[in-house]
Amino acid sequence: MTNIAILGFGVVGSGVADLIVKNNEEVVNFGGDEINIKYILDLRDFPDSPFADRIVHDFNVILNDPTVSTVIEVMGGSHPAYEFTVAALNAKKSVITSNKEVVANFADEFLRLAVKNSVCYRFEAAVGGGIPVISPIIECIRQNKIREVRGILNGTTNYILTKMFSFGESFKAALSDAQAKGYAERNPDADILGIDAARKITILSALVTEKLLSPDDIHTEGITEIRLADVTAAEKIGCKIKLLGRCINDGDAPYVMVAPFMLSGDSALADVSGVYNAVEVVAEPLGNVMFYGRGAGAGPTASAVVGDLMQIMRHGETRGPEVERSSAIAPFDSFSCRRYFAFERSAAETVKATFGDVDFIDSDECAFITPVMSESEAREKKKSATASGFAPLSHIRVL
């Protein structure tokens, strides 16, 4: 019998408990042992739940019970998740989490503590929800040179962008729709400003480079500035706009960023619609591989959490990636790519004088794609056009 405790009985916590009960046969066959959900920590009581008798309100009950071998932390937020994780690892309990915020902020420390205490720290559900992506990167493809990992890492923003493209909805209308469907949080800033995606690319970047950056060091843009006119212009040239997290691992230090990108309609990521997530890895000699599926929700996230539990039960102490804290990141100012710009229609002459040889898009505005240029070059050109009386209406990078 493997005794576990779940910290947090929200959407994910109850999904984990349900999966363990409903798929008991599969879980026991795969894990090799019965699982007993001995405790569920929450501030609330759940008198009508079949797990009502497992609810506790004091973490110390779990910490001081030597029969609990694994703690599943699905509370979200950095605190007290950080303190509970440290205490559990030091008490020689393995910890599994879906909490991307605490992983992005403290994974280096947790992984070191897990090794020191001969237990596991696993976080498959923290990126891409139910999509197996952390384990394949750590365990299956590290023999490659991983040049880039990039992905659609936030389902809410992908849903909003899909609505804008497929139904011509404004950003505001699409956001209200996402909130009505329960995808976006009541305060959707972490989704729409790219903060959630920044945490996830921080984690992916740590797997690829073995260096854990601070999410605050990552250039992060959301989707709030994307206009329907940009959607129309993208469609004119067969492109989509997606919010991407990217870690480009091709130099001394990686470029790591979250921003909207315009990408060709026939690229694999362009086809990822609605609340789905996808992570694409570019590696040598492997080539491109893509992991695709449901990035959020009780069932998919519980699948990843319980998958981690199965690995611990089958293999005992599983070594996580070796990750050390770092602030070495390539300066975003030198990041170079082609760019989409839109100005008001009468800006054409100024645009030609400022941006040179651009590809104009047939549009009601003065919209065009530039040759490759760095962030600092683009900034100078925007400044110069603005000084001539034409401020840009949009600027979106091209993948």
Ligand code: HSE
């Ligand atoms: N708010 C997140 C999303 C949930 O929309 O993808 C999963 O991390």
